[in-house]
Amino acid sequence: MVKSLSLSLSLSWAFNSLAWRGLVYTVFILHFVLVCQLLLLQPLVSALDGKPVNAAELFERVSQSIKVKRYSEALNDLNAAIEADPALSEAYSRRASVLRQLCRYKESEKSYKKFLVLKPGNSVAEKELSQLHQAQSALETAFSLFDSGDYTKALEYVDKVVLVFSPACSKAKLLKVNLLLAAKDYSSAISESGFILKEDENNLEALLLRGRAYYYLADHDVAQRHYQKGLRLDPEHSELKKAYFGLKNLLKKTKSAEDNVNKGKLRLAVEDYKGALALDPNHLAHNVHLHLGLCKVLVKLGRGKDALSSCSEALNIDGELLEALVQRGEAKLLTEDWEGAVEDLKSAAQKSPQDMNIREALMRAEKALTMSKRKDWYKILGVSKTASVAEIKRAYKKLALQWHPDKNVDNREKAEAQFREIAAAYEVLGDEEKRSRYDRGEDIEDMGMGGGGFNPFGGGGGGQHFTFTFEGGFPGGGGFGFNF
Numbered sequence: 001m002v003k004s005l006s007l008s009l010s011l012s013w014a015f016n017s018l019a020w021r022g023l024v025y026t027v028f029i030l031h032f033v034l035v036c037q038l039l040l041l042q043p044l045v046s047a048l049d050g051k052p053v054n055a056a057e058l059f060e061r062v063s064q065s066i067k068v069k070r071y072s073e074a075l076n077d078l079n080a081a082i083e084a085d086p087a088l089s090e091a092y093s094r095r096a097s098v099l100r101q102l103c104r105y106k107e108s109e110k111s112y113k114k115f116l117v118l119k120p121g122n123s124v125a126e127k128e129l130s131q132l133h134q135a136q137s138a139l140e141t142a143f144s145l146f147d148s149g150d151y152t153k154a155l156e157y158v159d160k161v162v163l164v165f166s167p168a169c170s171k172a173k174l175l176k177v178n179l180l181l182a183a184k185d186y187s188s189a190i191s192e193s194g195f196i197l198k199e200d201e202n203n204l205e206a207l208l209l210r211g212r213a214y215y216y217l218a219d220h221d222v223a224q225r226h227y228q229k230g231l232r233l234d235p236e237h238s239e240l241k242k243a244y245f246g247l248k249n250l251l252k253k254t255k256s257a258e259d260n261v262n263k264g265k266l267r268l269a270v271e272d273y274k275g276a277l278a279l280d281p282n283h284l285a286h287n288v289h290l291h292l293g294l295c296k297v298l299v300k301l302g303r304g305k306d307a308l309s310s311c312s313e314a315l316n317i318d319g320e321l322l323e324a325l326v327q328r329g330e331a332k333l334l335t336e337d338w339e340g341a342v343e344d345l346k347s348a349a350q351k352s353p354q355d356m357n358i359r360e361a362l363m364r365a366e367k368a369l370t371m372s373k374r375k376d377w378y379k380i381l382g383v384s385k386t387a388s389v390a391e392i393k394r395a396y397k398k399l400a401l402q403w404h405p406d407k408n409v410d411n412r413e414k415a416e417a418q419f420r421e422i423a424a425a426y427e428v429l430g431d432e433e434k435r436s437r438y439d440r441g442e443d444i445e446d447m448g449m450g451g452g453g454f455n456p457f458g459g460g461g462g463g464q465h466f467t468f469t470f471e472g473g474f475p476g477g478g479g480f481g482f483n484f
Contacts (some may be wrong), residue, residue, distance in 0.1 A: 034264060042138040045159040050276045055088065056083070062094055069199055071168060074098055086265075089118040100128065103162070103169035135165035146175065149234060151183045170196070170203075180214070204230050208240055218285035220247060250279050256288065269297050279371035288317040288324075295327045304334025305414055322351055326358055329365060371441045377425035388432070395424040402465070 038304035058081055065074035078095040081088055096111035112129045116122060138161035145154035155176065162172040173196050178345070180189035193210035196203055211226030227244035230237060259271035273294035277287055291314035298307035311328035314321055345362040352358055378385050381395045400423045408415035428434045 015134045047222075059090065059094065062387055066098065068166065071102055087117055092118065093122075097128065100132045100135070101166055101168040103135065103139060103171055105132055108132055115327065120334070122468040126346060130167045135162050138162045139166075139169070139175075142172070142175060142179075144285060146179060146182070147180075148215070151179045152471070153182070155179050170200075174205050174209065176323045177206070177213075184216070186213040186217050202233055204234055204237055204240065207233075208237075208314070210241060211240075212245060212351055215243070215247060216285060218283075220286075223247060224338050246279065247390060250276060250286070254286075257290075258295060261293070269302070270294065273297065286316045288314050288321065292321065292324050292327065295324065295331065299327055299334065302334060307331035308335060320351075323350075324349055326361060329361060332430075333365055333368060336368075336372070338372045338397060339363065341365040342369050367441050375425070376422070377429050377438065380421050380425040383428065389432075392426065392429050395431070396422060440447065 007015070058077060062074045062077050065071070065077070075095065078098070079092050083090045084144070085091075092111050092115035096108045096115060099108035099111060109129065109132060112125055112132065115125050116129075116261055119125065120154065132433075136159045142154045142157040142162065145151075145157065158172050158176045158179065162169060164178075166172060173192065177189050177193045177196070180186075180192060186282050187304060190210055190213045193206045193213065196206040197210065200206070203372065207230040209227050211223045211230070214220075214226065215223035224244070224247060227247070228311065229241055230240040231244060234240070253272055253276035257269050257276060258270060260266070275288055277290050277294070291310050294309035295307050295314060298304075298310060308328060308331040311324050311331055314324040315328065318324070325344050325348045328339045329348065332338075332341035341361070342365045345365050349355070349358050349362050378387070381392060383391055383395050389394075403413050403418040403422060405415045405419060427470035428438050
C-alpha cells in the first residue's frame with residue numbers, strides 16, 4: 001500500500017512537471033510571436049506618440065515629408081510599410097514616385113513594375129513610368145552634350161525634361177551648375193548652387209562649384225570662404241584643395257607684382273605678372289587687371305611692342321576699359337604707330353573729356369603724327385639728330401656731289417628731285433633757328449621747299465644761293481657753280 005501511494009505521488013509530480021513545462025513553453029512561443037509582430041509593425045507606429053497608425057495616416061506623413069523635402073524619411077516609412085505588408089500596393093506607387101523625383105531610376109522602375117503587378121493596367125503608373133524613361137534618357141543625353149561642349153542644348157534637356165520629372169534630382173542640379181559655369185553664366189551658377197546648399201548646407205560639390213563661380217567673378221574673399229568651409233568638412237577633398245591653394249597662389253603672385261611696381265623693380269614685376277597670368281588663363285575677370293598692370297610696366301620700360309600686346313589683351317576682355325585704351329595709345333607712340341595712337345587716345349578723350357592727362361597724351365600723339373608726315377631732313381642727309389653743324393655741312397656736300405644732275409645724265413630727272421631734297425634739308429638744318437623750330441615740331445611749311453619755293457638751280461623764290469665749283473667740270477659740259 002505504501003508502494004502504491006509512493007508511485008501515485010511520483011506520477012502526479014511527473015504530470016505536474018510536464019504541465020508546467022508545457023505552459024512555460026507556450027508562454028515563450030506567444031511572447032516570441034508578439035515580439036516579432038512588434039518588430040515588423042514598428043515602422044507603422046507613430047513617432048510622436050508611439051501608437052499604431054493606419055495606412056491613411058502613414059501616407060499623410062509621407063506626403064508631409066515630401067513637401068518639406070525629407071525624402072529619406074518618406075522612403076524609410078514606405079520601405080517599412082512594404083516590409084510589414086508586401087501587398088500594400090499604394091506604398092509601391094508612392095515609393096516609385098519618390099525615387100523617380102530623386103532620379104534613382106532603376107529602383108523607381110522596379111517599384112513601378114511591382115505596383116503594376118498588383119494593379120495591372122493602372123494608367124497613372126504607366127504614364128509615370130514613361131516619364132521616368134524620358135527623364136533617364138534626357139539626363140544621359142545632357143551629360144553627353146556637356147562632354148561635347150554643347151552647353152546650351154544640355155541645359156535645355158536638364159531644365160525642360162529632367163528637372164520637370166525629377167525635381168529633386170541632385171545629380172541634375174549639380175550638372176546644371178556645371179553647365180552654367182561652362183557657359184560663363186556665373187551669377188546664375190551662384191543662384192542655382194545656393195538652392196542646393198539651402199537644402200543641404202554641407203554639399204561639398206555645391207560648395208566647390210559656388211566657390212568657383214565667385215572666383216571667376218573675381219570675388220575672391222567669398223570664393224575662399226566656400227573652399228574653406230568645404231575643407232573643414234573634408235580636409236582631403238582633392239578638388240577643394242586644388243581650388244583653395246590655386247587661389248592663394250594667384251593672390252600671392254599678384255601682390256608680389258604690385259609690390260615690385262611700387263618699389264620700382266619693374267623687370268621683376270613683369271615676371272610676376274606673367275607668372276600670375278599663366279596660373280589660370282581662363283580667369284578673365286582677374287586677368288584683365290593683370291594684363292593692364294603688365295602693359296603699364298612695359299610702357300614705362302619702353303617696350304612698346306610687348307606693351308601693345310598686353311593692352312590689347314586687356315581690351316579684348318573689357319573693351320570699355322579706359323586705362324587700357326590710354327596705355328595702348330602710349331604703346332603705339334613707342335612703336336611709332338602715330339595714327340593708331342591718335343585713334344586710341346581720341347577715343348579715350350571722348351569717353352572722358354575732362355581728363356587732362358588724356359588730352360595731353362592726345363596732343364602729343366597728334367604732334368607726333370604731324371611730324372611723321374613732314375620730311376625727315378636728318379634722314380635725307382643721313383645724319384643723326386645730334387649731328388653738329390660741321391657734320392651736317394659735310395654730309396650735304398657729299399650728297400650734293402653724288403646727286404648733282406650733271407653727274408647723273410642717264411637718270412637726270414631722279415637726280416634733280418634728289419638734289420632738291422638734299423638742298424632743302426640743308427636749308428633747314430644748316431640754319432640754327434630753323435633747325436631748332438624743326439626739332440620742336442613747329443609748323444615749318446615755309447621752310448626748305450615750302451613757302452619760299454626753294455630752288456637750288458637758281459632763279460628767285462628766296463632761299464640761300466649755293467655755289468659749288470667742281471674741277472674739270474661735269475660730263476657733257478663745262479663747270480657748274482654754286483655759292484654758299
